Amino acid sequence: MSKAKAVSLISGGLDSxxxxxxxxxxxxxxxxxxxxxGFCVEGHTHAIRKKDKAxxxxxxxxxxxxTLGIKLHIIDIVEEYKDVLLxxxxxxxxxxxxxxxxxxxxxxxxQQWIEENNFDFIITGEVIGxxxxxxxxxxxxxxxxxxxxDDRLLRPLCAQNLPATLAEREGWVKRDELYGxxxxxxxxxMALAKExxxxxxASPAGGCCFLTDENYSSKLVDxxxxxxxxxxxxxxxxxxxxxxxxxPNPNFKLIIGREDGENKFLQGYKNSYTxxxxxxxxxxxxLIDGVTNDADLELAARITARFSQGKNEETVTVETxxxxxxxxxxxxxxxxxxxxxxxxxx
Amino acid sequence: MAHxxxxxxxxxxxxxxxxxxxxxxxxxxxxxxxxxxxxxxxLHDIPAWCRINGHIVLQTKExxxxxxxxxxxxxxx
Numbered sequence: 001m002s003k004a005k006a007v008s009l010i011s012g013g014l015d016s017x018x019x020x021x022x023x024x025x026x027x028x029x030x031x032x033x034x035x036x037x038g039f040c041v042e043g044h045t046h047a048i049r050k051k052d053k054a055x056x057x058x059x060x061x062x063x064x065x066x067t068l069g070i071k072l073h074i075i076d077i078v079e080e081y082k083d084v085l086l087x088x089x090x091x092x093x094x095x096x097x098x099x100x101x102x103x104x105x106x107x108x109x110x111q112q113w114i115e116e117n118n119f120d121f122i123i124t125g126e127v128i129g130x131x132x133x134x135x136x137x138x139x140x141x142x143x144x145x146x147x148x149x150d151d152r153l154l155r156p157l158c159a160q161n162l163p164a165t166l167a168e169r170e171g172w173v174k175r176d177e178l179y180g181x182x183x184x185x186x187x188x189x190m191a192l193a194k195e196x197x198x199x200x201x202a203s204p205a206g207g208c209c210f211l212t213d214e215n216y217s218s219k220l221v222d223x224x225x226x227x228x229x230x231x232x233x234x235x236x237x238x239x240x241x242x243x244x245x246x247x248p249n250p251n252f253k254l255i256i257g258r259e260d261g262e263n264k265f266l267q268g269y270k271n272s273y274t275x276x277x278x279x280x281x282x283x284x285x286x287l288i289d290g291v292t293n294d295a296d297l298e299l300a301a302r303i304t305a306r307f308s309q310g311k312n313e314e315t316v317t318v319e320t321x322x323x324x325x326x327x328x329x330x331x332x333x334x335x336x337x338x339x340x341x342x343x344x345x346x
Numbered sequence: 347m348a349h350x351x352x353x354x355x356x357x358x359x360x361x362x363x364x365x366x367x368x369x370x371x372x373x374x375x376x377x378x379x380x381x382x383x384x385x386x387x388x389l390h391d392i393p394a395w396c397r398i399n400g401h402i403v404l405q406t407k408e409x410x411x412x413x414x415x416x417x418x419x420x421x422x423x
Contacts, residue, residue, distance in 0.1 A: 036360055059360055059387070062394040071399055076364050238358070268356055 003029045004172035006154070007114055008123040009106060010034045010072060011208050012060025014201045015125030015157060018192050020068055022156040023123050026173045030123065032072040033113060034061040035106050037081040038237045039210040060202040067198070077109065078234055085211070086230050090142075095217035097209060099134035100142070107147035114152070121152045121167045128158045129183040137161075157181045157189070210241065219245050222346045226253060226290060235269070239287070242266065245346035246303060252290030253346065254300050256307055272323065276304045279329060280317035283308025298332060305334035347376040355412070359387040363395045366417070370401065375421035378404065383413045392417070 008020040010032035024030050065072035084105045088098030103126075110122045126135050126143075134143075140162060144153045151165045154173065159165070160180030168175045181188045193201060210216040219240045224230045226247065239255055242262050247253035255273075257263035263285040266275075273287040274297070286304040288297075301318045310316035315331045352369050354362035362383045369379060381392055386408075392415045393403045405416040 034360075036364060040360075059363070059391045059394065061360075062363070062391055062398065065398045066394055069398075072395070074360050074364050074367060074395075076361070 003027060004121070004167065004170070005029045005031075005114075005119040006121045006123050006167070006172075007031055007033050007073075007110055007117075007119050008070075009110055009125070010061045010064050011125070012062075012064055012202055013125070013208060014186075014189055014193060014198075015127060015130070016123075017064045017067070017125070017198060017201055018189055018196070019123050019125040019156040020064070020070070021196055021198075022178065022192075023154070023173060024068065024070070026177060028167075028172060030068075030070055031119075032061070032065045032068075032070050033110055034072060034074045035077050035109060036074060037102075037209070038078040038234055039081075039085075041208050041210055060208075064201075073113070075109065075113075077105075078237075080109075081105070082232070093133040093212065095212055095214050096220055097133070097211040097217075099131065099212075100139055102209075103134045103139075103143050104146045107143055107149050107153060111147055111149040111152065120170075120172060121154055121165070122149050123154050123156060125157060126155045127181045127183075127189075128161055154178075210237075216240060219346050222247060222253070223289075226250065235272070239269070239289075243284075243287075244307070246344045247346055248299055248303065248341070248344045249296060252288050252292045252296055252300070254303055255287045255289060256304060257284040257286070270321065274320065274322045276301050276318055276320050278305070278308045278310070278316065279319050281308055281310035281313070283310065283316075298330065299335075301330060301332045302335040303340070305332055306337070306340060308334070310334060347374075347378070350377060350379045352379055352381045354381055354383045354385075354388065356384055358385045359391045362388045363391050366392055366415075367395065367399075370417070370419055373419045375419055377419045379417045379419065381415045381417065383415070384411060386413055388415060389413050 006023055006028050008030050010016045020030055062072060084098055084101050088101040090100040093099050114122060128137050144150055154165045154167045156178045158181050159178035161182055164175060167173045223236060242265055243258055244256040245253055257266050266285045266287050269287055273289060276286040284304060284307050288300055297320055301320060305316045311334045315333050317329060317331050319329050321327045352365055354365050362385060366381050389406055396403050396417055401420050402418040404418050407414050
């Protein structure tokens with residue numbers, strides 16, 4: 001009899017590592033699948049910021065796959081994910097995180113994948129009670145049902161607390177060799193990791209999505225408010241991860257590089273946004289998101305100067321460049337700290 | 347056997363890996379692919395992806411601000 005085949009949703013965290021290992025140890029052929037939404041926390045900011053360049057970088061999903069010796073399929077779902085984020089049927093968590101809809105969507109994509117690739121079932125590292133929004137006893141059947149995976153979805157770490165799935169009924173896996181973990185306590189997973197000899201796994205409590213981050217979510221909401229429309233592109237997602245975001249007026253905001261790495265990154269967007277750079281002293285590169293008149297641009301230049309080496313000078317020289325190529329040099333007085341309003345900071 | 351280039355400049359991981367994966371699906375065993383990136387994370391991630399998917403990394407190099415990973419596509423991968 002040929003081996004049963006499963007695809008495992010690999011986030012790069014401990015739970016999916018363990019769930020996959022538990023299933024593999026029962027003789028199932030497992031391959032990994034990892035979905036890239038654009039909001040995944042996978043080293044973007046490290047890659048951008050110069051001060052982080054020396055930090056070791058590792059894609060945790062790849063690390064999990066290599067540790068387990070399985071193939072990993074990384075799928076770009078950036079475009080399709082927009083509808084999940086913009087119209088979540090089950091709403092948001094504490095921030096802009098549509099965790100339940102996200103899980104349903106990813107399991108649905110995995111279901112499509114197993115149908116296309118003749119695999120038998122899907123594995124996730126979900127644990128009942130682990131997450132307040134998406135991993136609760138009530139949400140487990142919702143995910144199975146609304147994803148279309150139904151009983152082809154196996155959660156090896158908490159399977160003993162749930163009705164038997166197809167994989168158990170067909171004998172592809174033995175239910176008594178699965179687990180009955182529940183709750184937020186991570187100790188059982190950490191003990192199992194130790195048993196398997198896994199030591200270098202990603203932080204157990206670490207989030208893997210920018211949407212669970214309060215600051216990032218605030219910037220996203222501000223972006224939509226500023227534009228008057230709930231839409232985004234990949235570049236918007238990236239720019240929200242970079243720089244100081246300051247909105248002195250509803251019609252525009254500044255994205256100000258905080259160090260050389262960010263300035264260099266922002267340079268790549270100079271043709272798409274109005275930009276400001278310092279001429280008479282060193283300082284940040286600023287992009288302006290929104291429509292600005294000359295007075296707005298002068299205010300933006302004064303704010304930029306506030307973060308330059310010339311912040312204590314009477315005047316500094318800056319160059320502004322609009323997207324139509326119109327370039328102007330102007331002398332401006334750096335905005336005093338007393339005039340920087342706290343509510344401008346996004 | 348043919349040689350190909352993939353421009354993954356200004357993409358951040360995992361996008362260079364995804365583009366490499368998608369490009370290799372179109373290639374045949376023995377073909378070689380140079381992936382040109384600006385994210386230094388690609389130096390680690392593309393070889394890791396190749397190892398787990400059975401392709402060979404022939405060379406990695408850093409040139410100015412770019413990273414080039416040369417991959418040989420392998421059969422059955």
